[in-house]
Structures are given as structure tokens and as C-alpha cells.
Amino acid sequence: MSIVLLAASLMILIGPIFINGSKAFIFRSTIEFRRLMLEEFARGSPERIEGEFNSCRQARQPVFAMLARFEADLDRMEYKEKSGYRKPFRELKDRLRLLLGPLPGEPEAVMLRQRFGQTRWDRALLCLREIQYQEEWDYSDSSSMGRKVYRPRIEEWRGTSIEPLFSYLSRNLDAMLNPKVTFYWRFLFDTSRDSHFFGGIWPEILGTFYLTIGTMIFAIPMGIIAAIYLAEFAREGGIVSLLRSCISTLAGVPSIVFGLFGLAFFINAVHLSRSKSVLIGSATLALLILPTIIRSSEEAIRAVPQTYKEAALSLGASPIRTVFTVIIPAALPGILTGIVISMGRAAGETAPIIFTAAVSVGNPLKIWETLSQPTPALPWNIYNLATEHEAVDQIRHVQYGMVLTLVLLVLLLNLTAILLRARVSKKLHG
Amino acid sequence: MKEKQNTLILSKGASRWRRLASFCLQGTLLVVTSLSLVAVLFIIYYIARDAWPFFQLNGLKEFFTSTHWYPSRHPEEFGALSIFVGSGLVTLTSILIAVPLGIAAAICLSDILPFHVRQMVKPVIEILAAIPSVAFGFFALVVFAPLLQSNGGTFLTIAFLIMAFPVSTIGLMIISKLLADRFKKDAKAVRIGAFLLLAAPVAWGMIRVCHILIRIPINSGTNTLNVSVILAVMALPTIVSVAEDALQSAGRELREGSYALGATRAETIFKVVIPAAGSGIIAAVILGVMRSIGETMVVWMASGNAAQIPDPWFNILQPVRTLTATIAGDMGEADQVTGSARYHVLFAMALCLLLFSFLSNLISEWIVNRSRKKLGLK
Numbered sequence: 001m002s003i004v005l006l007a008a009s010l011m012i013l014i015g016p017i018f019i020n021g022s023k024a025f026i027f028r029s030t031i032e033f034r035r036l037m038l039e040e041f042a043r044g045s046p047e048r049i050e051g052e053f054n055s056c057r058q059a060r061q062p063v064f065a066m067l068a069r070f071e072a073d074l075d076r077m078e079y080k081e082k083s084g085y086r087k088p089f090r091e092l093k094d095r096l097r098l099l100l101g102p103l104p105g106e107p108e109a110v111m112l113r114q115r116f117g118q119t120r121w122d123r124a125l126l127c128l129r130e131i132q133y134q135e136e137w138d139y140s141d142s143s144s145m146g147r148k149v150y151r152p153r154i155e156e157w158r159g160t161s162i163e164p165l166f167s168y169l170s171r172n173l174d175a176m177l178n179p180k181v182t183f184y185w186r187f188l189f190d191t192s193r194d195s196h197f198f199g200g201i202w203p204e205i206l207g208t209f210y211l212t213i214g215t216m217i218f219a220i221p222m223g224i225i226a227a228i229y230l231a232e233f234a235r236e237g238g239i240v241s242l243l244r245s246c247i248s249t250l251a252g253v254p255s256i257v258f259g260l261f262g263l264a265f266f267i268n269a270v271h272l273s274r275s276k277s278v279l280i281g282s283a284t285l286a287l288l289i290l291p292t293i294i295r296s297s298e299e300a301i302r303a304v305p306q307t308y309k310e311a312a313l314s315l316g317a318s319p320i321r322t323v324f325t326v327i328i329p330a331a332l333p334g335i336l337t338g339i340v341i342s343m344g345r346a347a348g349e350t351a352p353i354i355f356t357a358a359v360s361v362g363n364p365l366k367i368w369e370t371l372s373q374p375t376p377a378l379p380w381n382i383y384n385l386a387t388e389h390e391a392v393d394q395i396r397h398v399q400y401g402m403v404l405t406l407v408l409l410v411l412l413l414n415l416t417a418i419l420l421r422a423r424v425s426k427k428l429h430g
Numbered sequence: 431m432k433e434k435q436n437t438l439i440l441s442k443g444a445s446r447w448r449r450l451a452s453f454c455l456q457g458t459l460l461v462v463t464s465l466s467l468v469a470v471l472f473i474i475y476y477i478a479r480d481a482w483p484f485f486q487l488n489g490l491k492e493f494f495t496s497t498h499w500y501p502s503r504h505p506e507e508f509g510a511l512s513i514f515v516g517s518g519l520v521t522l523t524s525i526l527i528a529v530p531l532g533i534a535a536a537i538c539l540s541d542i543l544p545f546h547v548r549q550m551v552k553p554v555i556e557i558l559a560a561i562p563s564v565a566f567g568f569f570a571l572v573v574f575a576p577l578l579q580s581n582g583g584t585f586l587t588i589a590f591l592i593m594a595f596p597v598s599t600i601g602l603m604i605i606s607k608l609l610a611d612r613f614k615k616d617a618k619a620v621r622i623g624a625f626l627l628l629a630a631p632v633a634w635g636m637i638r639v640c641h642i643l644i645r646i647p648i649n650s651g652t653n654t655l656n657v658s659v660i661l662a663v664m665a666l667p668t669i670v671s672v673a674e675d676a677l678q679s680a681g682r683e684l685r686e687g688s689y690a691l692g693a694t695r696a697e698t699i700f701k702v703v704i705p706a707a708g709s710g711i712i713a714a715v716i717l718g719v720m721r722s723i724g725e726t727m728v729v730w731m732a733s734g735n736a737a738q739i740p741d742p743w744f745n746i747l748q749p750v751r752t753l754t755a756t757i758a759g760d761m762g763e764a765d766q767v768t769g770s771a772r773y774h775v776l777f778a779m780a781l782c783l784l785l786f787s788f789l790s791n792l793i794s795e796w797i798v799n800r801s802r803k804k805l806g807l808k
Binding site: 222226228230233243245247253255258259261264265291294320344350355383386410411414 | 456467572787
């Protein structure tokens with residue numbers, strides 16, 4: 001029963017992440033997406049996209065014509081009637097801008113997101129729905145909470161030249177945006193544009209990569225040396241048991257406390273770098289995963305059969321030689337398993353890097369800049385985009401894409417570990 | 431004792447140079463290993479050093495007893511009681527969910543399921559443990575919270591049934607067994623009769639509770655319940671693997687001895703194996719508590735972050751704020767360089783968390799050591 005629940009909770013958790021995450025990579029892109037790719041990343045053939053865009057523009061022409069005609073009508077109206085239409089008309093134009101990009105004859109917008117219409121077909125359909133229906137809250141039933149109702153917008157435009165616009169839009173949206181199924185694998189390797197409205201997540205991936213590698217550079221030597229000492233040289237006694245309880249204490253410290261420690265020690269006390277940096281983040285994360293590496297390596301070293309060691313010693317090898325030429329190679333797969341698992345942990349930890357390494361927006365770093373500069377990183381930016389971004393709802397696909405990337409990364413690392421371990425146990429048990 | 435012989439020690443006849451080299455090497459290794467000791471000491475020192483000014487300025491009383499958390503108002507108020515209550519409530523709820531499930535799963539894994547199923551379940555648990563906390567938090571915020579907000583009653587009912595059904599079934603079985611033991615004749619018939627008789631009112635009661643639960647509206651999807659469920663799922667792998675290790679290490683001889691005395695499988699599990707593994711199970715629970723209370727991202731994203739004591743205090747459908755989330759969220763606003771009171775109060779919170787984790791670590795180590803001595807292992 002509880003096992004089933006465990007498996008079910010894994011499925012429930014991973015299911016939506018996989019389904020929605022894949023939409024960041026495979027989706028129906030509109031002509032606006034292809035124009036964006038051409039202008040920002042210089043991809044695709046200009047002639048073909050221009051051709052496609054021209055046919056789209058033709059399909060859009062009637063919409064703009066209707067708007068122009070209504071504007072002309074508006075000038076002829078009485079003042080009172082006119083003022084009633086002004087606000088809804090402005091809103092309608094805003095919505096259309098969101099769907100199709102800037103209306104003809106308007107000056108070029110400052111922000112990139114205002115220069116293009118909807119790049120994704122699913123978002124375009126949502127936009128269309130928002131044009132056709134106004135979302136309102138109905139508070140008529142005072143005993144319960146307000147209810148959401150959708151009021152067709154067409155009602156307030158009855159008898160004007162705007163009226164045919166709504167049916168025209170829903171019939172011809174295909175022709176206006178020309179959706180095509182796209183496999184946007186470059187999502188992983190593109191830099192982001194206009195704070196993640198467009199483009200990919202390369203800075204985050206690179207940042208996570210730097211942080212993980214940096215963490216490993218600090219943690220692997222320390223961890224393995226400590227494991228060798230504890231497994232092979234240490235004589236059980238006061239000091240060693242103190243060390244052991246320190247290691248388990250370190251494993252129990254909440255991750256956010258590591259973050260504060262990194263801030264108070266590495267930045268404010270030692271001044272390792274002037275502000276947050278990848279270096280500091282890596283050092284903090286290394287402390288966090290040190291206990292994991294020590295424990296798993298020690299276990300792996302202890303699992304090496306006694307006979308190996310005795311054979312090496314009886315051949316006249318010194319203890320040091322025995323350790324480095326016999327025991328470590330024999331324990332290597334086990335040690336690697338632990339390292340791979342803790343790599344996954346380091347890649348996914350968020351709390352320690354908030355104060356020590358992560359920034360919300362940044363460019364991909366050069367390798368020497370990691371010593372002094374902070375970086376965007378997958379876990380932090382998932383948090384940031386999901387809670388603090390100015391348009392959380394409009395970039396859900398980017399968030400899901402990031403989560404999927406991170407989860408896949410960690411799962412791949414763990415799969416490697418599981419396979420490695422299976423090989424080890426096969427070797428040991430014949 | 432066996433350990434000692436296994437360590438690599440040079441024989442008496444080794445030359446002086448080799449002795450010296452070996453001594454140096456061991457010294458270096460010891461120094462590197464001590465880094466973890468140094469790290470622990472430094473963490474305590476640097477956290478306490480930055481927490482000290484806060485206690486010096488504001489004292490202990492307001493921090494621990496007041497619920498007025500207004501760090502950006504003038505004059506500032508740093509009453510963290512509601513935040514402590516929030517942390518405690520979230521941890522308690524998640525542990526109440528995770529411990530029964532986790533221990534049941536551990537018993538299943540170690541004593542009931544066949545070996546090849548166990549081999550399949552282990553990777554599932556590992557993967558669940560490996561998923562980054564921010565992914566859990568994202569799920570809680572984006573998927574689970576809207577779901578809870580729109581169909582809260584249904585979710586509560588299903589959760590109640592999942593928890594209550596097995597518990598009440600096992601409870602009824604035990605009660606009817608106890609009743610049946612009093613009758614020498616027709617013990618089996620009495621047992622079944624008692625079970626059915628008692629099951630009827632229990633089932634009726636459960637249906638009544640469901641009726642009430644399904645009508646409870648949930649105003650905000652980001653609340654204690656949401657966070658606790660997710661934290662329980664996150665704590666489960668820890669609890670299951672540690673408890674399973676403890677149950678495994680209770681040993682084959684113990685089980686076989688129990689079977690030899692004529693005990694059934696259920697009797698063996700409940701009266702022999704679980705008491706023998708008791709300390710390990712308690713250690714598992716403590717580890718689960720530590721995991722829940724130290725978790726940051728999930729509670730920061732999905733607990734609602736409202737510094738208030740729920741009304742009544744056990745109302746898990748209201749948003750709360752926890753220590754970890756406060757540290758993570760307020761540090762961005764606190765002046766990091768000059769070290770204002772706002773900056774130091776967060777270190778004071780971290781110090782509390784740190785002390786709590788030390789304490790639970792000590793307790794769990796003490797319990798494990800004591801039981802080892804009791805079982806005669808050293």
C-alpha cells in the first residue's frame with residue numbers, strides 16, 4: 001500500500017513536469033517565432049520567412065482595416081457615445097497587439113516582447129480567448145466567494161464596424177499566424193532575450209555546470225582523502241569518533257544555514273571575492289556534499305575484500321602503495337557512485353547558492369570570470385521565474401522547460417550511479 | 431576489536447625513514463579529515479558571531495514571545511514566535527503524514543516483499559530522494575496549489591481515506607484478536623464476528639467525517655497542508671531507507687527464533703522485529719524531522735509566507751511562514767554589508783535551526799549507541 005503510494009507520488013510529481021516541460025522544446029510555433037529567430041539569432045532563410053510573413057500580413061489586413069474604419073466612425077460620433085467606446089477600444093487594441101504584434105503605423109517598441117506577437121500557438125489561442133471573452137468576477141451571491149464568469153466581448157460592439165472582427169479572428173487565426181510544429185532543441189543552448197520571454201536557458205545551464213564542477217573540484221579530493229584516512233589508517237578512539245560525529249553533524253545542518261555561512265565567512269570575513277561568485281558558491285556547496293562523499297567512499301573502500309590488501313602487503317608494498325595501487329582502484333566504481341550522486345545533489349541545491357553565487361539575470365560567464373562573478377543557475381532561476389518574474393503566467397513553458405532540464409540532469413546522474421552500482425555488485429558477487 | 435587489526439600499520443622492523451614518511455602521510459590525512467571538524471566549528475562561530483549583536487540589542491524576550499514581525503517598520507519589531515510556530519506546525523504535520531507511511535513501507539520492504547520486488551523499489555526511492563527540492567517546490571506552487579484551491583474538499587477526503595482505511599483495518603483486526611483470545615471455543619468465529627460488528631460503526635463514522643471534509647473550502651492553495659504533503663514525500667526516502675536498514679540489521683536469527691517459537695509472521699514483525707529495531711526507527715524519524723525543518727525551497731515557494739499563528743493553531747489550511755523561508759526571503763532586503771538588526775535577526779534564526787539540528791543529531795546518535803550496547807554489538 002505505502003509502496004504503491006511512493007511510486008504514485010513519484011509519477012504524479014514527474015508526470016506534469018515531463019509533459020509540460022516537453023512543451024518548451026516541441027510546440028507549434030507561429031510566424032512571429034520564426035521572425036524572432038531570424039532577427040535575434042539570424043536563423044532561417046530571410047526570403048522564405050518574408051514570404052510567409054507577407055501572406056500572414058495579408059490575412060491580417062482586414063482586422064486593421066476594421067480598426068481603421070471604426071476609428072473613423074469614432075470621430076463622427078457624439079461626444080457621449082464616443083467616451084463610452086474609448087476605453088474598451090483601447091483595451092481591444094492592447095489585446096490585439098499582444099496577439100499579432102505592433103499594429104501598422106506604430107513606432108518601434110522599446111521592449112522586445114512588444115515588437116512581436118505571440119510566438120507560441122497555445123499562447124495565441126489563449127490570447128484569442130481573452131479577446132473574445134472578458135473575465136469578470138460575479139459577486140451577486142454574497143454568501144460565498146466570487147465566481148469567475150466569461151462575458152463575450154462582442155456584446156458591447158454590436159452594430160459597430162468592429163462586430164465582424166471577432167468571428168474573423170477565430171476563423172482566420174491560422175492564416176494570420178501560420179503555426180508549424182517546431183522542435184526547438186536550441187532552447188538549451190540559446191541565451192535568453194528580454195528576461196526569459198524569448199530564447200533559451202544556456203546561461204543557467206552553464207552556471208549550473210560551473211557550480212557543479214567547482215563543487216566537485218573542492219569536494220572530491222577532501223572527501224576521498226578523509227575516507228581513506230577513516231577507512232584505512234584511523235585507529236578507533238576519541239579523535240576519530242569526534243570526527244565521525246562532526247561529519248554526521250555536518251550532514252544534518254540545514255542547507256540554508258550553509259548559505260548564510262558562505263555569506264558570513266567567505267564573503268564578509270575572508271573576502272574571497274568582492275560579491276557573490278561561482279567560486280564562493282562552489283566552496284559552500286562542497287561543504288554541503290562533503291559528508292555524502294566521505295561516507296560513500298568510506299563504504300566503498302571498506303567493501304574491498306581484505307585479501308586484496310593482505311596480498312599487496314605480503315608482496316612487500318608499503319601501506320601507501322597498497323592504498324593507491326590496490327585499494328583505490330578496486331573501490332573506484334563505488335567511490336564514483338557516491339560522487340555521481342552528490343553531483344546531482346550539488347546541481348539541484350538552491351538554498352546555499354542564493355546568497356553566495358546566484359543572480360536572476362546574467363550572461364554566460366567565461367571560465368576565468370567564475371572566480372569573481374555570480375551566475376544564473378537552473379535551480380535559482382526556476383524559483384525566480386516561478387515567483388518573482390513580472391509575467392509569471394506568460395512564461396510557464398520556460399519554467400517547465402527549466403525544471404525538466406534540471407530533473408533530467410539529476411535523473412541521468414542517478415541512473416549512471418545505479419548502473420555503476422549494479423556493475424560493482426555483479427563484480428563482487430560473481 | 432576487529433577493526434583495529436585491519437588498519438595498515440607498519441611492522442616493527444621498518445626503517446626509520448619509512449616510519450617518518452608514514453607518520454607524515456598519516457598526519458596529512460588526519461589534517462584533511464579534520465577539515466569537517468573545522469567546518470562545523472567555523473559554521474557555529476560565524477553564525478553565532480553574526481547572531482550575537484541581535485541578542486545584545488533586542489534581547490531574547492521579544493524574539494521568542496512576541497508575534498509582531500515587522501522588520502521594515504519604524505521602530506522595527508522582531509517577534510518571531512509566529513515563525514517558530516509555523517516551522518513547528520509544518521514539520522509536525524509532514525512528520526505525521528510521513529512516519530506511518532515510511533515505517534509501513536520499510537516493514538514491507540524488509541519483511542514482506544520478495545527480494546526481486548525490493549530490488550525494483552529501491553531505485554524508485556532513490557530517484558525520489560534525488561529530485562531537487564526546487565522541483566518539488568515548483569510542483570507545489572504551480573500544480574498542487576491550484577488543484578488544492580479548486581478541489582480542496584475532494585483532496586482532503588481522499589487523503590483521509592488513504593490514511594484512515596489501513597489504520598482502522600489493522601486496529602480492528604488487533605481488537606477483534608484480543609477479544610477472541612478470551613474465548614477458548616470458536617475463537618475464529620468470534621474474531622470474524624467481532625470484526626464485522628465493530629467495522630460497521632467505524633465505517634459509518636468514516637463516512638460522516640468524509641461528509642464534513644468534502645465541504646471544507648480551501649481559500650488559499652499555498653498553505654501548511656500543501657507544504658506538509660510535499661515535505662512528507664521528500665522526507666519519505668530518508669525515513670524508509672534508515673528504518674529499513676534498522677529492520678534488516680535486527681537479524682535473521684531473531685526472526686527465525688521467533689518463528690521457531692510458533693509465532694506468526696505478524697506477531698514476529700510487531701512483537702519481535704519492530705521492538706528490536708526501535709532505536710533505528712526513532713533515528714529515522716529524527717532524520718525525517720531534520721529534513722523537514724531544514725527544507726527551504728518548498729516552504730518558501732508554497733507555504734504562503736504569512737507571519738501569523740493559524741487560528742486555531744492547528745488549522746493547517748492557512749498560510750504560514752517558516753524560519754528557513756524567512757531567512758531566504760528577507761536576506762535580499764536586509765542590508766548585507768553594514769549589518770543592520772534585520773541582517774542579524776536572520777542569523778539568530780539560523781542559529782536556532784543549527785542548535786536544533788545539533789540537538790537532534792546528538793539524540794539520534796545517543797539512541798543508536800545505546801541500542802548497540804544493548805544488543806551487544808560494538
